[in-house]
Amino acid sequence: MTQAVKKQKLNKVEQAKAKKHPLLLKQELEHFAQIGWEAMDEFERDFGLKWLGFFHRPVTPGKFMMRMRIPNGILTSTQMRVLADIVQRYCQGAGFQDQGNADITTRQNLQLRGIRIEDIADIINILAQAGLTCVQSGMDNVRNITGSPVAGIDANELIDTRGLCRILQDTITNNGEGNLELSDLPRKFNIAVAGGRDNSVHAEINDLGLLPAYKNGTLGFNIIVGGYFAPNQYVSAIPLDAWIPPEDVVALTLAMMMVYRENGPRENRQKCRMMHLINQWGIEKFRAEVEQRFGKPLATAAEKDEIDWEKRDHIGVYPQKQTGLNYVGLHVPVGRLYANEMFELARMAEVYGNGEIRLTVEQNLIIPHIPDTRLSAFLAEPLLKERFTIEPGILNRGLVSCTGNEFCGFAIIETKNRALAIVKELEQELILTQPVRIHWTGCPNSCGQPQVADIGFIGTKTRKDDRTVEAVDIWMGGKVGKDAHLGKEVMKRVACEDLKSVVRDLLVEHFGAKIKEEALVG
Structure with a gap:
């Protein structure tokens, strides 16, 4: 714990974190499975396990929601099939009428519901074998890192966000194993990396938003900071007056996280987001502290960013920048998926595309890399007629x-x-x-x-x-x-x-x- 943190009167969550880092609960999962959820320490069950990605839900007693980490919202068909199998095998039980489900979230992510404490250790191992993780997806951590849903396939994109989102997640989570250094923030922290011209990630409501911008002919990012939603607190991000090239994204993100970790307020949980620190210091001091931690001067922001398109929802059929290939955006009503549908989506992604599936912040999904010659057959699939249409009603x-x-x-x-x-x-x-x-x-x-x-x-x-x-x-x-x-x-x-x-x-x-x-x- 830093000196800045020690000087504060800590709230109850901070006091509990100081006694035992919640990531260490991974070592006790077998014990929890033996004693059952009702015998667990209340903080560890209702808060601590969120560091591992499992959220106890009192409306379904004894059942946990699992929040995934899916950087840039991109899954393989194999990974989708693994998640479908988890829904089918582990997500049934009290509170669910006939089957478990998964929901696409507004952070290009998936949440699975109805998991028992006895199954958490096995599920973590299953995820790891599939190259997936749910670690650090709740509480005082960086949440799922959003990027352009059509990164790498949009003919008009400026920066491919896939690699940046992936390396950010791997760095922040220690390749999915859990990062003790970067999982003790004063509160949650959201990151959005925009790569296209339409701000498809809603960067303005993130603690750190990166907007494509040219400076002296070089394409990089203008930085906005401090956006967040909380009860009765709805705040748009503000300019940091800083521009960075893509190769500096990870270093700047870590610098900002460390400044926030070491100086952010930890007394009142309702006033612990990074914007509260910015308001306390002023944006000039905040920028200077980030710059010092970054280790070199930050260039001033480019005169303008390149967000000059109206927002796209990507529902429908669109040609990719790769000749002869298309991506198809499917409408998923309020983001709800069931296991049989997830298996079908995995099959369709393999049969018609290259096995890739992408999620959007509108709670929909995209199947890319469909050749012109297979498009008609894809669009005739029953799942698109019965549930996931490409032509939904306007509302x-x-x-x-x-x-x-x-x-x-x-x-x-x-x-x-x-x-x-x-x-x-x-x-x-x-x-x-x-x-x-x-x-x-x-x-x-x-x-x-x-x-x-x-x-x-x-x-x-x-x-x-x-x-x-x-x-x-x-x-x-x-x-x-x-x-x-x-x-x-x-x-x-x-x-x-x-x-x-x-x-x-x-x-x-x-x-x-x-x-x-x-x-x-x-």
């Missing part, structure tokens, strides 16, 4: 949702099923002519990122007719891609049972929707 296309209270103890309301039901009804009642991005999050933690949506919902409760009912606060006006900015709250505590009509009015008033004649008659 469904832009729909994003967190897990909700079906599986998450933090969530105040149910989200995924409700989101799908409302959108289905609205698409039947309305004529829509322009895209509308609708994001749901079940609580103020904002995992569903409603502040960047055209229309966003944050779960809450309200009183109606002398009863407490599920409700949402409504946000509007979020912008992604070029000129990205957060939206604003426009309504509070709208009962979910009244929400469809409210959203219908918003779509008509602000997005040019028209009510179908049959709906008017009805």
